[in-house]
Amino acid sequence: MTSHEIYINRCLELAKNGHPNAFPNPLVGAVIVKNDTIIGEGFHREFGKEHAEVQAIKSVKNKDLLKDASIYVNLEPCSHFGKTPPCSNLIIESGISEVIIASSDPNPLVGGKGIELLTNAGIRVITGILETKTRNLNIRFFTFFEKKRPYIILKYAMTSDGFMADSESRSKWISNHYSRLLVHQWRGEEQAVLVGTKTAVVDNPKLTNRYSPYGQPVRVVLDRENKLPNSFHLFDGKSLTLVFTMKVGTDSKNINYIYINFLKDVISQLLEKLYERKIYSVIVEGGAQTLSSFIENDYWDEARIFIGSGIFSDGIKAPRIPVPPHQEFDIMGDTLLIYKNNANES
Numbered sequence: 001m002t003s004h005e006i007y008i009n010r011c012l013e014l015a016k017n018g019h020p021n022a023f024p025n026p027l028v029g030a031v032i033v034k035n036d037t038i039i040g041e042g043f044h045r046e047f048g049k050e051h052a053e054v055q056a057i058k059s060v061k062n063k064d065l066l067k068d069a070s071i072y073v074n075l076e077p078c079s080h081f082g083k084t085p086p087c088s089n090l091i092i093e094s095g096i097s098e099v100i101i102a103s104s105d106p107n108p109l110v111g112g113k114g115i116e117l118l119t120n121a122g123i124r125v126i127t128g129i130l131e132t133k134t135r136n137l138n139i140r141f142f143t144f145f146e147k148k149r150p151y152i153i154l155k156y157a158m159t160s161d162g163f164m165a166d167s168e169s170r171s172k173w174i175s176n177h178y179s180r181l182l183v184h185q186w187r188g189e190e191q192a193v194l195v196g197t198k199t200a201v202v203d204n205p206k207l208t209n210r211y212s213p214y215g216q217p218v219r220v221v222l223d224r225e226n227k228l229p230n231s232f233h234l235f236d237g238k239s240l241t242l243v244f245t246m247k248v249g250t251d252s253k254n255i256n257y258i259y260i261n262f263l264k265d266v267i268s269q270l271l272e273k274l275y276e277r278k279i280y281s282v283i284v285e286g287g288a289q290t291l292s293s294f295i296e297n298d299y300w301d302e303a304r305i306f307i308g309s310g311i312f313s314d315g316i317k318a319p320r321i322p323v324p325p326h327q328e329f330d331i332m333g334d335t336l337l338i339y340k341n342n343a344n345e346s
Contacts, residue, residue: 007031007038007072008102008130012137014043014052015074020189020214021046024280026075026105026138030056032096034069053077053087057094067095074134076105076127079114088114092121100126102134106145140281143301149271151281152299153190154291155183157306157334158318164288165316169202175306178332181211186304188214192242192274192282196222196290206233207285218242218279222270222290224262242277244270267299292319303339306331 001009014029022028022044030052032040042055050058053073060066077087077099091099099118104127105111118125135142140151157174158164165171173180187193188209195205200221207219216239221228226247228234234241237254244266248257260269274282284294294300303321327338 003036004072004100004126004129007033008074008100008134010038010041011052011072011074011102012130012134014041015137018044018046023047023189024141024144024191024278026141028052028073028075031072032056032060032066032069033072034065039065039069051078051087054090057090057096063094068097069095070098070100071096072100074102074130075138076101076103076110076112077114077118078105078110079117086114086117088117091118092123096123098124098126100129102129103127103131106142108145139301144275144280149275149299150192150279152271152294152301153186153281153283154294154300154303154321155186155283155285155305156291156318157308159308159310159312161311161313162318163312163315164318165202166312167315169198169287169316171203174308174310176308176332176334179306179308179334179336182331182336184209184211185214186283187217188212190217190281190283192218192220192279194220194222194282194284194286194290196286197224197228198289199285199287200228200232200234202287204232205285206236206238208239217283220244220270220274220282222266222286226257244273265297267293267297271299288316288319295319295321298341301341303337303341305337305339307335307337309333 010031011029015027018027025044025047029043031038040056040060042052042059044052071091077091079086079088115125143151156164159174193207209216219234219239219241221234221243223243223245226245226249235255240254243257244260245257246262248259251257258273284291321339323339325337326340329336
């Protein structure tokens with residue numbers, strides 16, 4: 001491993017400390033090195049707060065040490081005014097003479113402009129160090145800007161004989177308590193969670209994160225005829241609910257109605273609208289029909305499937321993921337299979 005790789009790896013370790021508070025911003029770490037010694041470190045702690053480069057520069061008490069130092073960062077420093085001033089300008093002003101970057105930024109507001117700004121200022125810029133590793137860390141961010149849609153996670157539970165609901169469409173509870181706790185953690189880590197009309201009717205789900213310290217996802221429901229009762233948990237106003245429908249209702253507290261044409265490609269319209277609303281990731285927790293629509297149209301990046309110990313013998317068969325599992329875990333008796341859609345990797 002080269003010294004550049006060692007320091008970029010350290011950036012990636014630091015970057016993980018920003019999860020999930022930095023979201024929807026990417027996870028970024030920065031390391032300042034002089035004479036093969038780390039003299040400063042930082043990471044992006046929270047959306048809207050100082051970026052990793054700023055934190056790293058601030059951590060160096062003796063600013064004279066910054067002259068002719070190198071800064072390592074896993075994502076291209078920004079060059080525009082957003083929630084915070086441009087990091088590239090601060091790097092230039094600090095006297096740092098070399099910037100080593102794992103990956104350029106897919107956001108068109110940055111997209112090479114930060115590198116250009118640094119280079120024009122006479123700073124040596126090196127790119128492409130552990131690029132794949134840094135892309136994987138920020139796969140939601142890259143998917144959003146490169147594919148113009150959210151990162152899509154399919155999630156469902158099925159019995160050991162392959163059913164996700166019994167003959168009366170009931171699915172509670174296939175997975176165990178510990179698996180359900182994990183689902184709440186996932187909801188807090190992603191930006192939105194989606195169900196179809198039938199799941200909403202049968203389960204009356206809350207789709208909230210009730211057991212982890214993370215935030216609440218945006219709730220998304222498909223309701224073609226806008227017939228779901230206002231008494232359902234989805235309409236309790238406790239978190240934002242987006243209703244995709246052909247019969248748009250009146251928006252109210254935390255309830256927004258969005259028109260899509262259900263006679264055309266529903267999934268692509270849905271993803272386009274979520275992209276417009278800057279939804280970077282979505283967990284699809286729908287029933288077999290909704291999940292199958294995503295799979296058949298190849299609109300998925302990851303699938304997380306719990307297999308419980310029970311059997312139904314009859315009922316609604318679980319969808320089939322067309323690739324072998326990437327990982328397998330034991331969750332106190334449940335089996336959790338993780339699938340990756342390699343076809344959708346850039």
